[in-house]
Amino acid sequence: MxxxxxxxxxxxxxxxxxxxxxxxxxxxxxxxxxxxxxxxxxxxxVKDKQNVVIMGRKTWFSIPEKNRPLNNRINIVLSRELKAPPAGAHHLAPDFSSALRLVDMELAEQVDQELMESTGTRxxxxxxxxxxxxxxxxxxxxxxxxxxxxxxxxxxxxxxxxxxxxxxxxxxxxxxxx
Ligand SMILES: NC(=O)c1ccc[n+]([C@@H]2O[C@H](COP(=O)([O-])OP(=O)(O)OC[C@H]3O[C@@H](n4cnc5c(N)ncnc54)[C@H](OP(=O)(O)O)[C@@H]3O)[C@@H](O)[C@H]2O)c1
Missing domain, CATH: 3.40.430.10 (Dihydrofolate Reductase, subunit A)
Incomplete structure (x- = not known):
């Protein structure tokens, strides 16, 4: 994928x-x-689907509380120290690979096969x-x-x-x- x-x-x-x-x-x-x-x-x-945003813990807390999580996006916070997602965040990941695995899980739930198999442009x-x-x-x-x-x-x-x-x-x- x-x-x-x-x-x-x-x-x-x-x-x-x-x-x-x-x-x-x-x-x-x-x-x-x-x-x-x-x-x-x-x-x-893709219509009716959401992007995932991955950010470090400090960036998450730099966002004013009233604007967290970033709306219409699935928010993943990276932290090696936190044990649970900070209030409002959808997911916590201890490293970038884990964050990408979470993205893949979200994709598996959200996105159709054709998009999953398309080549990823960066x-x-x-x-x-x-x-x-x-x-x-x-x-x-x-x-x-x-x-x-x-x-x-x-x-x-x-x-x-x-x-x-x-x-x-x-x-x-x-x-x-x-
Ligand atoms: N100009 C822009 O476009 C832009 C965008 C975003 C942020 N910012 C600014 O950048 C500053 C924050 O950036 P920053 O680089 O200092 O901090 P950051 O990356 O937002 O947060 C650092 C913390 O995030 C966690 N983290 C980061 N990478 C990780 C990884 N690969 N795996 C696990 N945990 C990871 C660690 O948390 P733990 O210590 O909890 O383990 C680390 O101490 C703020 O001033 C913010 O306003 C600017």
Whole structure:
């Protein structure tokens, strides 16, 4: 069985993604960036089905309580320490492989055979924030050799975005078949 495994992140020029448990640009709000995150994660490719979102414990608790779990998505929290899913989360996984096994179980319940047997393309939805903010959490170096930047992607604006004085650009990368 294969699954489509996508990543999504908004990243500062120095690859910073977080600061003091929050987004680096906090308290500046990038509402359209947030809507992009919601659209890309909550829109399932199969009608009446839900995507799964996998996130670390700190990311889970960085989401305001009233917004947890992320709605219309099955929320899996990664933690080696927690013994039970935090309140509101659908599943807890002690490592990434276990999270993927949970995804497969969800898929087995949700998705038709044709989709399960389709080859999984990997996409990275990257928002390039063009302003540097203080960061204490960084993306690991991603080897983009195996990805290509798509010239366009349905529902993703190509033009430069600006909110509250912060410019950013949406990018979508797709894995190159080996
Ligand atoms: N810019 C963005 O797009 C974006 C997206 C998400 C988050 N953020 C920001 O990033 C920061 C949080 O990120 P972070 O990297 O510090 O923390 P994180 O990955 O959200 O959480 C770290 C914790 O998650 C658990 N964990 C992570 N990977 C695991 C794995 N493979 N297996 C088992 N457990 C795993 C561990 O929990 P235990 O200690 O309980 O074992 C670990 O201590 C916040 O500032 C947040 O706002 C930014």
């Amino acid at each position: 294969s699954r489509v495994l996508n990543g999504i992140v908004a990243v500062c020029p120095d690859l910073g993604i977080g600061c003091h448990g929050n987004l680096p640009w906090h308290p500046v709000r990038l509402n359209n960036e947030f809507k992009h995150f919601r659209r890309m994660t909550a829109t399932a490719s 996409r990275l939805f990257v928002t390039q924030i063009l302003k540097q903010f203080e960061c204490d959490t960084f993306l690991p170096e991603i080897c983009l050799d195996k990805y290509r930047l798509l010239p366009e992607f349905p529902g993703v604006p190509q033009e430069l975005q600006e909110e509250n004085g912060v410019q950013y650009r949406f990018e979508v990368y797709e894995s190159i078949d080996e």
